Amino acid sequence: MSGPLPVVVLVSGRGSNLRAIDARIAAGELPARILAVLSDREDAAALSWAAERGLATGAVPQRQYADRAAFDAALGNVIAGYAPALVVLAGFMRVLGSGFFDAFPGRVLNVHPALLPAFPGSHAVRDALAWGVKVTGVTVHLVDEEVDHGPIVLQEAIEIRDDDDWDSLELRVHALEHRLLPAAVRALLQGRMVVEGRAVRITGEEP
Ligand code: GRF
Numbered sequence: 022m023s024g025p026l027p028v029v030v031l032v033s034g035r036g037s038n039l040r041a042i043d044a045r046i047a048a049g050e051l052p053a054r055i056l057a058v059l060s061d062r063e064d065a066a067a068l069s070w071a072a073e074r075g076l077a078t079g080a081v082p083q084r085q086y087a088d089r090a091a092f093d094a095a096l097g098n099v100i101a102g103y104a105p106a107l108v109v110l111a112g113f114m115r116v117l118g119s120g121f122f123d124a125f126p127g128r129v130l131n132v133h134p135a136l137l138p139a140f141p142g143s144h145a146v147r148d149a150l151a152w153g154v155k156v157t158g159v160t161v162h163l164v165d166e167e168v169d170h171g172p173i174v175l176q177e178a179i180e181i182r183d184d185d186d187w188d189s190l191e192l193r194v195h196a197l198e199h200r201l202l203p204a205a206v207r208a209l210l211q212g213r214m215v216v217e218g219r220a221v222r223i224t225g226e227e228p
Contacts, residue, residue, distance in 0.1 A: 025054040026106040026210045031096075031113035032060050036067025038111035038132055041199035042206060043074065051203055052210050056103040059096070061115045083115060093121040100125070107209055110164060111202065114143055119166035127216060129164040130209065132202045134194045136160060136176060141169035146191050155181055157190070159197040161205040163216065172219045174205045 025046075030039050039058060045051040058071035063080040071078045081099055086092040096117070100108055101124055110131040122129060135145035136158040142148065149157040158178040165171035179193050208214045208223045215222045 025052050027056045027103060028053045028107045028109060028206070028210075029056055029100050029103050029105040030058045030071075030109045030111050032058060032065055032067035032071075032111050033062050033114040034065060034067060034112045036065070036070050036112065037195055038198055038202050039067050039071065042109065042111065042203050043076075045203040045207075051207050053107070053206060056105060057100075059099060061096075061113070067112070089116075089118055090120060093118045097121050097124045107206065109202070109206060116168055117164070117166075122164065122166055127163060128209075130174065130202070130205055131162055131164045131169070131171075132198050133160045133162065133169050134191075134198065136178060137162060137169055137173065146194055147187055149181065150185065150187060150190060157181055157194070159194060159201050161201050163221070172216055172221045174208070174214065174221045174223070175201045177201060 030042065032039055042051065043055060046053050055076055057077040057079060058068060059079045059081060060068050061081060061083050063082060068078045068080065079099060081096045083092045086095055108125050108129045110129065133145060135149055137160040140148045156178050158176060160173055161175040162173045163171040177197055179197060181190060213223050213225045215224055
């Protein structure tokens with residue numbers, strides 16, 4: 022495995038996906054180094070955790086900017102300052118504009134708690150339960166300028182049980198996210214991700 026590649030992680034909430042990535046790095050299973058954890062919310066629990074863990078942190082609150090383009094530009098500038106090989110959206114709840122992605126082409130990953138294109142948006146677990154689907158899951162995708170839209174990297178299903186409620190389903194969704202997101206990060210950083218239009222293949226033997 023080559024040396025660790027610089028990664029910036031964007032968070033808005035608890036940061037369990039951030040912790041999952043950090044744990045895989047600590048275990049020597051991910052060729053990555055988290056250069057910074059950034060958030061749109063100064064009070065995100067994920068930021069406090071990252072600071073305690075000794076990681077560089079920063080907040081870029083959207084309300085401090087005149088419009089979304091200004092926010093995108095500010096956040097993009099902060100991230101670009103770290104020259105990351107990869108930007109991971111790990112529960113980052115802001116929609117980013119196309120200007121943002123131009124700066125990091127094919128290098129932004131997001132995790133979504135449903136089987137896209139079903140149940141996009143910020144309440145995917147609740148929406149899947151409300152719809153009565155029997156199967157939901159987790160999607161890791163490359164991010165483009167449309168919400169929950171870019172090419173799908175990894176996707177795995179979870180069966181919904183008759184007695185599931187939000188808490189029980191969310192628990193299984195999170196457990197799956199914690200496996201799939203680091204796996205996608207690993208494949209991308211190892212150069213094993215081939216993107217052809219919307220189709221993403223993960224190639225080769227793991228080094
Ligand atoms: C995850 O379910 C992710 O799919 C969604 O937001 C949640 C973040 O959880 N986008 P956490 O902050 O990583 O615990």
